[in-house]
Amino acid sequence: MLAYILRRILATLPVMGIVVVFVFLLVRIAPGDPAAIIAGDYATPENIQKIRVGLGLDKPIHVQFWIYLTNLAQGDLGRSLHSRLPVGQLILQRVEPTVALALSTLTFAILMAIPLGIVAAWKAGSLIDRAVMVFAVGGFSLPVFWLGFLLIYAFSIRLDLLPVQGYVSYRQGVLPFIRHLILPTVALGLIYMALLARITRASVLEVLQSDYIRTAYAKGVRPAGVLFAHALKNAAVPVVTTIGVGFALLIGGVVITESVFALPGLGRLTVDAVLQRDYSIIQGVTLLFALVYAVVNLVVDLSYTLFDPRIRY
Amino acid sequence: MTDSLEGPGFIPYDALTRTQKARRFARRNPTMIAGAVLLLLMVALAIGAPLLHTVNPVDMNPVDRLKAPGGGNWFGTDMYGRDSYSRVIYGSRVSLFVGLVVASVTSVIGLTVGLVSGFVRRLDNVIMRVMDGIMALPDLLLAISFVALTGASVRNVIIALVIPQTPRVVRLVRSIVLVLREQPFVESATAMGARLPRLLIRHLLPNTLAALVVQGTYVMASAVLIEAGLSFLGAGTPPEIPSWGNIMAEARSYVRVAFWLLLFPGLFLALTVLSINLLGDGLRDMLDPRIARRMR
Numbered sequence: 202m203l204a205y206i207l208r209r210i211l212a213t214l215p216v217m218g219i220v221v222v223f224v225f226l227l228v229r230i231a232p233g234d235p236a237a238i239i240a241g242d243y244a245t246p247e248n249i250q251k252i253r254v255g256l257g258l259d260k261p262i263h264v265q266f267w268i269y270l271t272n273l274a275q276g277d278l279g280r281s282l283h284s285r286l287p288v289g290q291l292i293l294q295r296v297e298p299t300v301a302l303a304l305s306t307l308t309f310a311i312l313m314a315i316p317l318g319i320v321a322a323w324k325a326g327s328l329i330d331r332a333v334m335v336f337a338v339g340g341f342s343l344p345v346f347w348l349g350f351l352l353i354y355a356f357s358i359r360l361d362l363l364p365v366q367g368y369v370s371y372r373q374g375v376l377p378f379i380r381h382l383i384l385p386t387v388a389l390g391l392i393y394m395a396l397l398a399r400i401t402r403a404s405v406l407e408v409l410q411s412d413y414i415r416t417a418y419a420k421g422v423r424p425a426g427v428l429f430a431h432a433l434k435n436a437a438v439p440v441v442t443t444i445g446v447g448f449a450l451l452i453g454g455v456v457i458t459e460s461v462f463a464l465p466g467l468g469r470l471t472v473d474a475v476l477q478r479d480y481s482i483i484q485g486v487t488l489l490f491a492l493v494y495a496v497v498n499l500v501v502d503l504s505y506t507l508f509d510p511r512i513r514y
Numbered sequence: 515m516t517d518s519l520e521g522p523g524f525i526p527y528d529a530l531t532r533t534q535k536a537r538r539f540a541r542r543n544p545t546m547i548a549g550a551v552l553l554l555l556m557v558a559l560a561i562g563a564p565l566l567h568t569v570n571p572v573d574m575n576p577v578d579r580l581k582a583p584g585g586g587n588w589f590g591t592d593m594y595g596r597d598s599y600s601r602v603i604y605g606s607r608v609s610l611f612v613g614l615v616v617a618s619v620t621s622v623i624g625l626t627v628g629l630v631s632g633f634v635r636r637l638d639n640v641i642m643r644v645m646d647g648i649m650a651l652p653d654l655l656l657a658i659s660f661v662a663l664t665g666a667s668v669r670n671v672i673i674a675l676v677i678p679q680t681p682r683v684v685r686l687v688r689s690i691v692l693v694l695r696e697q698p699f700v701e702s703a704t705a706m707g708a709r710l711p712r713l714l715i716r717h718l719l720p721n722t723l724a725a726l727v728v729q730g731t732y733v734m735a736s737a738v739l740i741e742a743g744l745s746f747l748g749a750g751t752p753p754e755i756p757s758w759g760n761i762m763a764e765a766r767s768y769v770r771v772a773f774w775l776l777l778f779p780g781l782f783l784a785l786t787v788l789s790i791n792l793l794g795d796g797l798r799d800m801l802d803p804r805i806a807r808r809m810r
Contacts, residue, residue, distance in 0.1 A: 338545075449652040
């Protein structure tokens with residue numbers, strides 16, 4: 202198991218290496234001179250040259266890449282082009298709302314989608330099944346930001362039940378913390394839920410049609426026993442895989458959702474950086490999200506052993 | 515009609531008239547027909563926009579600011595007095611154009627790279643590692659960074675969407691080719707002296723098309739969604755173009771006073787994506803009965 206984890210991490214390294222190259226090149230393909238952009242509209246040529254040398258932009262590209270790499274290895278993500286603050290520090294300041302939103306969305310989506318998918322498969326062809334399928338296809342087609350505004354309009358403006366926007370840290374009170382997270386969680390969670398419910402249904406349905414389930418019935422296991430003791434565990438692997446793959450959807454959704462609900466998280470940091478063309482922040486956040494995505498999928502792979510003892514590492 | 519008199523006996527498929535075949539097809543693929551009809555409707559709206567009682571979507575009319583739907587403005591007017599209905603109808607042009615172009619370009623690149631990767635083992639490793647690298651970046655984030663760095667234009671949005679979508683198509687095509695290359699017909703083609711280009715184009719390509727079309731619809735659906743998301747965040751089509759994402763981005767601060775400005779473009783966007791998804795699901799069910807049975 203430990204050897205497998207090590208091997209997987211080693212296998213992730215080349216991929217992360219390519220990611221680093223991409224992120225590095227992204228900034229280099231931008232039209233115009235980064236130094237000129239940083240210097241602003243009223244800079245003199247000497248000013249621009251000074252900034253260029255300061256950033257190492259006057260060196261050949263492979264030297265620049267080496268500098269970038271060595272800094273990265275020391276945990277240095279560079280400094281924001283605008284505020285001049287270290288990118289690492291800016292990211293740390295914004296982590297909390299994003300982690301809170303991602304975790305609540307993940308919990309909400311999993312707790313809702315898996316039971317729905319199971320019921321739909323168990324009662325395949327019934328009205329419940331059809332409703333779940335309609336929801337699964339429909340939910341997957343909804344734009345997150347539109348859904349967010351619909352929820353804001355209905356629950357905050359019309360019914361006045363929940364706060365419109367904003368974020369309150371859990372340290373300032375658990376109840377306001379939760380109240381502020383409800384709408385963003387539902388908006389973001391519905392899409393993830395649609396995806397998961399559909400895969401859960403398909404997976405459970407396939408297992409329920411297999412020979413050993415028929416055998417279980419034949420030897421007199423009660424229907425509930427068949428479902429809970431025999432079917433569900435075997436249907437888990439595709440569902441867990443989808444949770445991992447769908448995490449990319451969640452990351453993209455977080456960026457949009459934070460913008461709609463004015464949550465001061467990493468998504469907002471990214472969007473603000475995009476609008477200000479703050480390259481180093483964009484680089485840092487992109488790298489971070491890629492790393493998180495890789496780790497999530499590693500954890501997903503390792504979790505297979507919990508559900509299927511035939512899978513050994 | 516004699517077959518109704520002779521009872522519901524078996525009629526060979528070839529004996530059916532064209533209308534009967536079409537009817538049977540529609541009965542067996544209701545979601546696909548619904549999706550296709552809805553999508554055609556959207557395409558008709560986009561093409562026929564000038565004929566549909568619209569006014570110039572960028573004409574400002576400050577006297578009629580923020581008018582609720584009704585009267586001459588079916589979907590109301592926005593903060594500059596522009597007709598929301600006209601803007602929403604014209605907005606379909608951007609979304610569908612971006613969606614179609616991204617789906618086509620992604621399919622062509624994905625098909626080419628996938629065929630090569632599946633058949634030329636020496637290149638396979640390199641290609642697949644690069645694809646892994648692209649796939650390790652969440653698609654919205656990659657697109658947003660690309661547009662932020664290259665500037666907001668329709669062309670850049672299309673490139674920004676093609677890059678993250680291509681690896682999915684490459685993987686799909688490659689996986690099909692890997693199975694196909696072991697098939698006897700490939701072996702016999704090789705034995706008969708077919709060279710690599712001919713083998714790829716005449717023998718392997720046709721066998722990947724069905725899956726490619728299905729994947730293409732999903733690429734189109736997510737391209738339409740992500741384009742709207744990018745525009746909404748201010749990193750998509752230039753703000754002066756009335757795309758659905760742009761309309762909603764402008765309307766966001768008016769959610770309290772002019773909710774209709776958000777309601778209609780979002781509704782059209784959702785319906786468009788839904789139609790493409792339904793079409794894709796229908797095509798998949800039709801072309802791959804094995805998966806269809808599992809998903810149904």
